[in-house]
Amino acid sequence: MDTNCGPLVKTQAKMQYAENEMLGLRKGPWTLDEDTILLNYITTHGEGHWNSLARSAGLRRSGKSCRLRWLNYLRPDVRRGNITLQEQILILDLHSRWGNRWSKIAQHLPGRTDNEIKNYWRTRVIKQAKQLRCDVNSKEFRDTLRYVWMPRLLERIQPASQILQPQIKLDPGPTQIQGFHGLDSVTPAGSFSDSSSVELHSDCSGSGLDPWEEGNGGGEWLESLWNELEIKYSSLP
DNA sequence: AACAGTTTCAACCGCTTTATC
DNA sequence: AGATAAAGCGGTTGAAACTGT
Structure with missing residues (x-):
């Protein structure tokens, strides 16, 4: 600033x-x-x-x-409690596009405040980056988020999503994440959507560490991820 | 049970941007 | 056009809660 x-x-x-x-x-x-x-x-x-x-x-x-x-x-519409998997994916993705624009990110997570998202980022994501000895702003870490952790999150919510959207397939490895092409068609400055063929060499990847291992309110978010993402992304500029 | 270390998150601060006069 | 007030933003802090020993 x-x-x-x-x-x-x-x-x-x-x-x-x-x-x-x-x-x-x-x-x-x-x-x-x-x-x-x-x-x-x-x-x-x-x-x-x-x-x-x-x-x-x-x-x-x-x-x-x-x-x-x-x-x-x-505010009556403030949502409290654990950040759901869908919300985590949204935060990771929107942060990769916009950086620390917390209020802008919060606009796409109804009921969540910029403060809450900022706290989530600092206490969970940055903590993980530290544990992996990565610079949170490094390309390696951002690629790890996008091509390792986000697919893992998607895998977790997929079984529930498949009930409603059986055609969705997850493409593992450092390739495009299916379902995010809509996002990648928008390429703001600072986005790394150009790294579709990136190889992960960093220590960040393949570490076996999973930042979302602990409780996350699982089970309460059984609605379709994709429906939700479509709603969110359709309102993006 | 008591203490120390760690984590979380509400609240504050300093600053910029926007609105109003 | 400039001054001032209000709103909003992102970074930081510190106390409470939690965890481990």
Whole structure:
């Protein structure tokens, strides 16, 4: 991120901080009471204009803090719980296309917040990269994600998917993943869809390590992966 | 049971972008 | 056109929860 900013902006930030300090605004974890107040207020008056909302609701919180609490926690459509296999595939794929554009990625995972996806990426994917001694931004790691881990995830959800989509076949190895051609037809900058014949030489591959071995809410996502992916991808730019 | 080390994730911070006056 | 406010984004932090010894 470009960290250059003018002295005016810095001054504004400092003034905002000083103002918050003077107003004695609360920080840290939200209490049940605060949640209730915020929820009730938004239910009645709607969201937006967060600074004035915070004041009107009688919350000793910054508008920013209220907005974040609402978006990441209190919103009724926020989905909680384990990231499903389908969601994992989506995250991996969309991240390969867009990088750390968390909010953009989150738009394609209904009910998931950018914060949650970002946390998932940092705690699971980056952790795996470290264990494999890979740079998470390296081509090797990205190819491993796409050509080793994503097919594995697909294999896992395939039995359920086959019930509805028996024509789907998984093509193992470092080749195109069937079902993702639609994605690859869109080639944004930074995508690596041009590596369809890539060979994996990195230590990342064939390690036997499977980052998704542990519980993932299996069984609750028996709807068709492909139907879901089609819906998601059809809305991509 | 107690402690240390690790992981997770809610919340914050600094900054940019967008909207409004 | 410029100033200001509000909204939004991505990176980071720290406390709670979890795990291992």
